[in-house]
Amino acid sequence: MTIVYEDRGDEATSDVPVNRIRFTINGQKKIAEVEPRLLLSHLIRRGLGLTGTHMGCDTTNCGACTVLLDGRPVKSCTMLAVQADGHSIETVEGLSGQSELHPLQEGFKQEHGLQCGFCTPGVMMAAKALLAANPSPTEDEVRWALSGNLCRCTGYQNIVKSVLWAADKLRSSEPPASEPPASEPSGAESRASAG
Amino acid sequence: MYPSRFRYEAPRSIGEAISLLSEGGDEAKVLAGGQSLVPLMKLRFASPELIVDINNIPGLDYHREDPDGTIRIGALCRHADLERSALLTSRQPLMASAAPLIADPIVRNRGTLVGSLCHADPQGDWASVVTALSGHLVARGPGGRRTIPMTDFVTGPFQNALAPDELAVEAVIPAPKGTLAGGYLKLERRVGDFATVGVAVALETSDGTVTRAGIALTGVGGSTISATEAAEELVGQPLTAQTIAQAADLAAAAARPRTDHRGSAEYKRHMVRTFVVRILSRGDGEAAAAAGGNRAANGDAAGSGDGASDGSDASGGTERAA
Numbered sequence: 001m002t003i004v005y006e007d008r009g010d011e012a013t014s015d016v017p018v019n020r021i022r023f024t025i026n027g028q029k030k031i032a033e034v035e036p037r038l039l040l041s042h043l044i045r046r047g048l049g050l051t052g053t054h055m056g057c058d059t060t061n062c063g064a065c066t067v068l069l070d071g072r073p074v075k076s077c078t079m080l081a082v083q084a085d086g087h088s089i090e091t092v093e094g095l096s097g098q099s100e101l102h103p104l105q106e107g108f109k110q111e112h113g114l115q116c117g118f119c120t121p122g123v124m125m126a127a128k129a130l131l132a133a134n135p136s137p138t139e140d141e142v143r144w145a146l147s148g149n150l151c152r153c154t155g156y157q158n159i160v161k162s163v164l165w166a167a168d169k170l171r172s173s174e175p176p177a178s179e180p181p182a183s184e185p186s187g188a189e190s191r192a193s194a195g
Numbered sequence: 196m197y198p199s200r201f202r203y204e205a206p207r208s209i210g211e212a213i214s215l216l217s218e219g220g221d222e223a224k225v226l227a228g229g230q231s232l233v234p235l236m237k238l239r240f241a242s243p244e245l246i247v248d249i250n251n252i253p254g255l256d257y258h259r260e261d262p263d264g265t266i267r268i269g270a271l272c273r274h275a276d277l278e279r280s281a282l283l284t285s286r287q288p289l290m291a292s293a294a295p296l297i298a299d300p301i302v303r304n305r306g307t308l309v310g311s312l313c314h315a316d317p318q319g320d321w322a323s324v325v326t327a328l329s330g331h332l333v334a335r336g337p338g339g340r341r342t343i344p345m346t347d348f349v350t351g352p353f354q355n356a357l358a359p360d361e362l363a364v365e366a367v368i369p370a371p372k373g374t375l376a377g378g379y380l381k382l383e384r385r386v387g388d389f390a391t392v393g394v395a396v397a398l399e400t401s402d403g404t405v406t407r408a409g410i411a412l413t414g415v416g417g418s419t420i421s422a423t424e425a426a427e428e429l430v431g432q433p434l435t436a437q438t439i440a441q442a443a444d445l446a447a448a449a450a451r452p453r454t455d456h457r458g459s460a461e462y463k464r465h466m467v468r469t470f471v472v473r474i475l476s477r478g479d480g481e482a483a484a485a486a487g488g489n490r491a492a493n494g495d496a497a498g499s500g501d502g503a504s505d506g507s508d509a510s511g512g513t514e515r516a517a
Contacts, residue, residue: 016200017203019203036201036202037197037198037200037236039197060234066301069304072275073300073301073304074305075305077237078229078230078233078234078302078305080203080246080248083205083229083248083250085205126300126301144300148301148386149301
């Protein structure tokens, strides 16, 4: 868990401000040392090696980098990693259990909701937040909730079908409203160092 | 893309934030939702030396109504909070219609109304809404607090009237005296784009007569335009096809649109007129039809909230309304 910066020679490394943050990612508690300008997306991808969160436009448009911050979808390219201090983050890697796919992942498979797949992780995280708040969305509500996520392949038709498929599955699966178990119980804090 | 290096502080109180801002002077920047500031820093259009993140200051995420009807929006109240607000839905039609049209749903989870006003983007939607409502901002600084009317707050594109050591803590919408009406309509090429044209209309009526009106325009000038002549034309009058048409013409005349990739100046001016007619004609389809609003037969057709375009006027983009 290391991030390597270019040695520009003119900047003493001791001058680089570093902040220590504590956060939870996909149920695991972490500590990281981050330079304040590190973006949350970079902490996730490079620092934690969770490359399921994609960087698309890098300008707050496309939504490929969407993750859940305390359950709410946010664009991780538009948040500083240091701002995650004390918060809980969920990425696409946190969706599935040890062996089973999350109903959303299954839905995208069943309804052919992806082609190149680049936007898919962000779409699924936005969809997860939608279904948590509204287990029975209409097609319009799905489209509205996903309007911050751009897809250049599918024309959105099958994405919408996939999310509705997942909504059906989640409603029909046993005790509703119970949170899926965290991907793994982590006793020891693993230490993440970045910057 | 990375921002350039900066020092990061996350104060726990307004007082602490103000002393940090005093210390940082012109090189300090307040970070609230960050949905404009962080992209600007990544593009290196902004390179502040000190970031004062106010997200850890408790008690700023409110929006509430005072007993007299004044609405107050704290510096950390997110667009999404306003979008889901029962208070705005029942008490503030203009703000309720604008909230779902800000950026996109994910950005709305972070971005704040007060931050949007401070950012002073000439194409910012909230600036028009708060201008039409004759709102003001409350700033706190080392010398105490002061109130700045929205019309004086924006001093230029991306510039506001705050001193470097002042923090905008809330936006205030004065209590209405009559029955509230109005709304916000926005034409955009796609969800999340800046407005090609946005029109905010705030209206107070009493016994069918307009007692107060505010009209403000987004995206059709170098900054938010307050169409004061158009608004004044309505005061003291009932809403009829004639008064609506006159106000719409004056609002269109107040616009100073420029031709760009979002549309021609002529088209934008036409849309200002059309939007004013549509907003003022809600619930009065006859008047709108007579005034020339070609969607007026639908009355509130723009209120479907699904972002669909009927292709008649909004040929250059998608009209969204909630």
